[in-house]
Amino acid sequence: MATIEFLKQELAGLPSTDPLLELSGALYGGSSLVLRHGGALSISFTSKSPFIMRYVLSLSSRALANWQPRQALLSRAGHKLSFSVDLTPVQAQQLFSGLNPLEPAQLERRLRGKRAAAAFTRGFFLISGYAAVQGTHLEFSCSLPVGRRLVERSLTSLRMTHGSQIRRASEITYLKSRQDIMSLLAAWGASNSLVSLEELQLEREMDNQVNRSVNAELGNLQRETRAVDELRAAFDRTDRTCLSPRTIEVVQARLRYPDLPLSKLADKIPGCISKSTIHYHIAKVLQNAR
Numbered sequence: 001m002a003t004i005e006f007l008k009q010e011l012a013g014l015p016s017t018d019p020l021l022e023l024s025g026a027l028y029g030g031s032s033l034v035l036r037h038g039g040a041l042s043i044s045f046t047s048k049s050p051f052i053m054r055y056v057l058s059l060s061s062r063a064l065a066n067w068q069p070r071q072a073l074l075s076r077a078g079h080k081l082s083f084s085v086d087l088t089p090v091q092a093q094q095l096f097s098g099l100n101p102l103e104p105a106q107l108e109r110r111l112r113g114k115r116a117a118a119a120f121t122r123g124f125f126l127i128s129g130y131a132a133v134q135g136t137h138l139e140f141s142c143s144l145p146v147g148r149r150l151v152e153r154s155l156t157s158l159r160m161t162h163g164s165q166i167r168r169a170s171e172i173t174y175l176k177s178r179q180d181i182m183s184l185l186a187a188w189g190a191s192n193s194l195v196s197l198e199e200l201q202l203e204r205e206m207d208n209q210v211n212r213s214v215n216a217e218l219g220n221l222q223r224e225t226r227a228v229d230e231l232r233a234a235f236d237r238t239d240r241t242c243l244s245p246r247t248i249e250v251v252q253a254r255l256r257y258p259d260l261p262l263s264k265l266a267d268k269i270p271g272c273i274s275k276s277t278i279h280y281h282i283a284k285v286l287q288n289a290r
Contacts, residue, residue: 004131005049007185007193011126012055014189018119019063024095024107025123026056027085028147029140039089041101045127046080052126053083059123064091102146108153117154118187124151125188131181135197138181139174141167148173158187228258231282234289242288250281 016022030045047053053074061067066088073084087095096104110116124140124147131138140151148164148171155162155173160180164173175181178201185194235251243251253269260268262275269278 003133004129007131007190008049008126008129009051010190010192011122011188012051016059016062016119017115017189019059020095021110021116021119022123023056023059023063025120025125025150026059026127027095027123028101028144028150029124029127029129029142039092041087041089041092042084043087044082044084046077046082047127048080050081053081055126056083056085060085063095065094066090102144104146104150108150111150111153112157114157114187117157118184121151121154121158121184122188135178135181135200137174137176138184139172141170141172143170145171147171158184160184224258228255231255231285234286237289238285239288243285247281247284250278251285254278254282 027043027045030043034042057069057072060072061069064087071086071088073086075082075084092101095101096107111120121140124142125138128141129139130141140148142148142151151173152162152164155175160175160183161177162173162175162180164171166172175184178197182194182197182201185197231251232255235255240248250269250273253265257265257268262278265278266273266275
């Protein structure tokens with residue numbers, strides 16, 4: 001798959017299917033959420049990417065009632081951008097479907113739908129998601145247990161197997177199935193990243209097939225080499241006066257052409273001879289040597 005920056009830039013540039021739910025996901029993926037007097041709400045998060053901040057601002061202006069640009073404060077914190085949003089009580093209720101964003105029962109019910117779940121996780125991932133380039137791991141990270149619960153509710157609605165853990169005080173929800181990750185990219189509409197991951201999977205499958213073929217050939221070669229070495233040692237130890245001229249002829253041909261299959265080796269031996277007869281003469285020498 002392409003880099004995480006490429007994936008997030010693609011997601012931020014896609015048309016929004018549900019701006020309100022995408023914005024809800026983005027804000028639950030933020031670094032802090034503070035409920036203020038009268039139902040007002042302050043939310044903040046950080047990102048290295050200006051296009052993600054523009055994405056959140058665009059969602060806010062489209063989805064929230066009476067949105068004013070001054071409600072958002074953008075500043076720099078080291079190599080990252082710090083972004084704070086102050087929501088009015090009306091906007092908070094509109095966004096979180098209730099007065100308390102820490103108990104979003106109505107939002108959880110909405111996330112039972114696949115389209116709602118896809119929109120929510122898309123916004124959440126843009127703020128605090130990570131994906132391995134190999135497409136073997138994708139995760140959502142947040143500071144609040146309620147955020148993890150909402151992501152898990154969404155992934156369950158999308159019928160994706162997921163796990164969770166706490167890592168350095170962060171709530172982590174992750175996918176490890178490449179097929180689930182591809183399905184999630186498809187649900188988000190991230191076609192370019194999906195094609196990139198499909199190409200990577202095809203490349204890995206071809207590499208695995210080639211490796212299996214090479215390993216099989218190497219194994220066959222090693223077995224053939226051991227068999228010829230064993231036959232040569234047995235032939236050297238055997239009293240050849242006890243062997244028939246035909247047996248000596250067959251064994252010498254085998255030692256002279258160790259890499260030939262028996263069907264081809266028969267062409268190197270005078271007269272008409274079958275594979276089973278070649279086996280018989282070789283086995284006779286090995287048995288005599290023992």
